[in-house]
Amino acid sequence: MEHTIQLPFGYEDKKGVIHRDVIFSQRLTAGDFMLLDTDPQATNPTQYGDLVRRKMITRFGDLRLPVDLSVLLSLNSIDREELQIGADEFIRTSRGKAVSEFMPDNRVKLYFGFEIDGTRYPVVEIGRMTTGRDEVEADRLSSRGITRECFLLGQMITRITTADSEATVEGPIKLELFNQLDAEDLNLLRIGARLAEATFRFRGRTVSGERDGEGGIGNDARDGHERGGDPEPSAATAG
Numbered sequence: 038m039e040h041t042i043q044l045p046f047g048y049e050d051k052k053g054v055i056h057r058d059v060i061f062s063q064r065l066t067a068g069d070f071m072l073l074d075t076d077p078q079a080t081n082p083t084q085y086g087d088l089v090r091r092k093m094i095t096r097f098g099d100l101r102l103p104v105d106l107s108v109l110l111s112l113n114s115i116d117r118e119e120l121q122i123g124a125d126e127f128i129r130t131s132r133g134k135a136v137s138e139f140m141p142d143n144r145v146k147l148y149f150g151f152e153i154d155g156t157r158y159p160v161v162e163i164g165r166m167t168t169g170r171d172e173v174e175a176d177r178l179s180s181r182g183i184t185r186e187c188f189l190l191g192q193m194i195t196r197i198t199t200a201d202s203e204a205t206v207e208g209p210i211k212l213e214l215f216n217q218l219d220a221e222d223l224n225l226l227r228i229g230a231r232l233a234e235a236t237f238r239f240r241g242r243t244v245s246g247e248r249d250g251e252g253g254i255g256n257d258a259r260d261g262h263e264r265g266g267d268p269e270p271s272a273a274t275a276g
Contacts, residue, residue, distance in 0.1 A: 067187055
C-alpha cells in the first residue's frame, strides 16, 4: 500500500526541474530507528524527523533515493507540514485491517507482531521487571537510544503467541528480532511495559529476580529487601 501527495511548492533542482510528487510506501521498523542511533545527523531533532520520514519515501519526483537530507531541509514550512501530514496518513492507512489491543494479564495484541521463521506472533505477554544486570547489558550494547530500549523491552517479555494461540515462543526476546518489528508495534510495547510496571507496583510484588538459578521468578525472598513469588497482574487497559 502506498500514499501519494503533491507538494504545493516542491524542490527545484540545479537544472530548474521542480519535484513535487512524493510517494510513501515503506513502513518503519524498530531496526530503522536503531540505525538512526548511530547516525551523527540524527543528533539534531529537526534532522532526526526528516531522516525518519526519508525512510518512508519511495519516490520524490525524479530524484535519486534515498532522497538527500539537504532536499528535505530546503523545503519551505508549508511543504514540510504537508510532508508530515502525508507520512502520518500513510502510517494510518497502511495498517490495513490490523488492530491492536491491550489485553488482560499484561498482554498486548500488536498490529503485526514479531516474525520468526515466517510465523507472526502478535500477542505479547509482559511478565518480568528488568534488573540492574539487564541495564548493564543494555549499556554494553548501546548507551542510549532505541537499541537500548528494545533490549530492555525484550527482557520484560515472557511469552509471544500467534493470533490463534497455536504456537508460542518463550521470552526473553532477542534484540535481533526487533529489527523487523513494526515501529507502531514498538510504541505499543512501550505502553504495555508501562502498564505492566504499574500493575506490578500496585500488586506490591516484583518479578525482577535473576534467571541463572540465583533467584528467578517465583523464588522466595533471600532477605528483607527482596520479595519472591509469581506476579499476579490485573487486566491492562490503554490509558
